[in-house]
Amino acid sequence: MAIPVDTFFLGPDGEGTLQARIQQMIAEGILSGRLKKGERLPSSRSLAAHLGVSRMTVTLAYADLQASDYLSARDRSGYYISANAPEPPRFASRPAGEDRIDWSRALGRRFTGGATPDRPLNWADYPYPFLYGQTDPKLFDHANWRHCALRALGTRDFHAQATDYYDQDDPKLIEFITRHTLPRRGILAEPDEILVTMGAQNALWLTAQVLLTQRRTAVVEDPCYHGLRDILTQSRCHTAAVPVDARGLPPDLLPDHADVIFTTPSHQCPTNATMPMARRRALLASARDMDALIVEDDYEFEMAFLNAPSPSLKSLDRDGRVIYVGSFSKSIFPGLRLGYLVGPRPFIREARALRASVLRHPPGLMQRTAAYFLSLGHYDSLIRRMSRAYAERRRVMEAALAQHGLTVAGRGVHGGSSIWMRAPEDVDMGAVADALRGQGVLIEPGASFFHGAAPPRNYYRLAYSSIPPGRINAGIALIAAALQECG
Missing domain, CATH: 1.10.10.10 (Winged helix-like DNA-binding domain superfamily/Winged helix DNA-binding domain)
Known part of the structure; x- marks a missing residue:
């Protein structure tokens, strides 16, 4: 070079x-x-x-x-x-005077200290990666994705990939979401009621920024997605955590008043509980009584390989109070970072303006490539392939868990890509995860999902999306041995 x-x-x-x-x-x-x-x-x-x-x-x-x-x-x-040139010192050299700023006073706000999980970047090099949110590259349709990317790079689509949409999105991608993705969830929406985001995380952040203030109260599930809790902490709103049960968020445990209710009804994160239809209607009625909005994170609805997914809350909403969050990052590949918001026009208008002031819009090339991959049928083929693979891996996983006597705390009724686990109460799964990493096993401790200063530390999540079925039993055996040693 x-x-x-x-x-x-x-x-x-x-x-x-x-x-x-x-x-x-x-x-x-x-x-x-x-x-x-x-x-x-x-x-x-x-x-x-x-x-x-x-x-x-x-x-x-x-x-x-x-x-x-x-x-x-x-x-x-x-x-x-030269190959024999002196090696740089281990410490970083600093220009004189760089540390003269007192950053403890200079920082107006702090965004560190959240519950971002510690995951090695070389996770694929580990023989037993039970990591959620990662995918097996052998399942992906590389050839057709490359074909769609080349088509998006062509002269005919140069305007779509090179233009500055400012606060708008690729019309082809919006058309597919409107005509194909949303109707599968029973949702009817117009193009100006949809906003493309940089994944579900970005969608949740935009929603919190638009809807919440320091005087408003947000309800979250306990346990819940730790990234959402970090977002709400940064927004400085009041937060009320409601414990979930085997059927998800209980409407009768909601506080007397809430402004925004965040929920994952189809596939509760991380317990995998599915909210039954009667409870969904009760949740909508409770929100109507307190004039609250509901943010529905409908992640992994495509991974319903056991039963058809339940209707979305958004499809049952008759008041326009449900804001829907979807993502292609879970179903295509995590690095894609493409999601979408669906909501009433006044909300989408404000979210669009906020997004434009931060990142304008997701890259046009990625939007157009994804639009081709979706509209040409490659996405549906990928979902079918992943569903078959996940069904087999889940069967192997459940057999291994039963064989080695590990306790399942929650599994998806319709499918999904992970199983929520519980160890004996005196076991710290954070310490167990550190010990297992040295044996080539990666698991996700569950403490970060819980609300409060002293969360339970005996929960953990095992995903089967990133590990081949032939390695599952050996990895579960190592986990069981580590737990037995702790016990």
């Missing part, structure tokens, strides 16, 4: 000869780690012209650095950072 010539400059307060200053500039770049071994330096002619010095000065500086083993020369190719 060639190092761009415009990354070099001589400071106005440098001391010594030009030749010495050039040597020092390059040596500092190597010692700081900015210039990597094997990278090619600019030619002496181009660097001299860029710095405004004679070519001989640069040539002599290069020669001295070569003699010191910082550089190596290759015939007819130029100078490179």
